[in-house]
Amino acid sequence: MGVISKRSEVWVFIALIIGANAVFVGAIASGVLPRSFYASGRFALLAILLFSVVFALRRWSGIAHLLRPLLKFNVPIKWYVLAVCWAPLHCMVLLLFKFLFSNAGSAELALSFSVIARPSILKVIIISSLIGEIVWISYAVRQLSERTTYYISGCIVGFFWTLWWMPMVFYNIGIVPDLPVLGLLFLQTGVALMCAFLYAHTHSAVVILMMQVSFNSSILAFPVMPTTGGVGTYWMFAILYFSTATLMFAVFGPKPLLGTAARKLSSSSVRTQGE
16 A cells, blocks of 8 residues: 555545446446445445545544544534525525526426435435535545645536446436436536535534535425426526535635645634634
8 A cells, every 4th residue: 555645545535436336336237236235335335435545544543534524513603504505595596586587387496395304315315415525525625625725626526526426327326317417517516616615614524514415405305406497497506506606715715716735724714713
């Protein structure tokens, strides 16, 4: 493992997980593995590979460093409110716009909580949000932000997060059907950017976990996906989400948005946020 430096560690992990996930989903699609493995198996694979890579290179200190953001609760309430309200607010604004400027009837804009009310779906939402936070934000964004900006880190993670989804899209397994790939890229990058924005300002995985649970619940409850609101609605939602995430960085930082070295928030700012 000496040939793998800390600088290249994150790239090794990303290459491993994208390759392993493609093999895993392909094995399910071809019948080599039962479909019942999919729901929890993909997240178990993410977690096992991440903890294995981190432990192999940095031992227990690396594991402790990876999980430390999960213990950060003491952040101002405004960040929790932002995390919970961000996704549903976007859904409501988009649907209001659709109602005012299209021929959509009220039936096409109705919310449905029947899906997320199922215990099995709620379990998947929580597990996927937790593992996704640890893998893509507490690990990948944090690692990348050591040598580039948080904005660029979020964009990079969004690209590879989308690439991780590609086998599911290709085989149409365990995912909303008819997702346009480019639209998925815009939306997933917007998700990664908002998570990176929150992490840069709070260093709390708990806040980001709440945002991910809210997002995953919102896209199932509001008719913004291709199967519930149409492909056009999904495209508008993806572009809106990406654009507002970029705007948040442009207005509130951390800045600069582009560059090769991350500009961290000052220690005094972090202390203020934790008070």
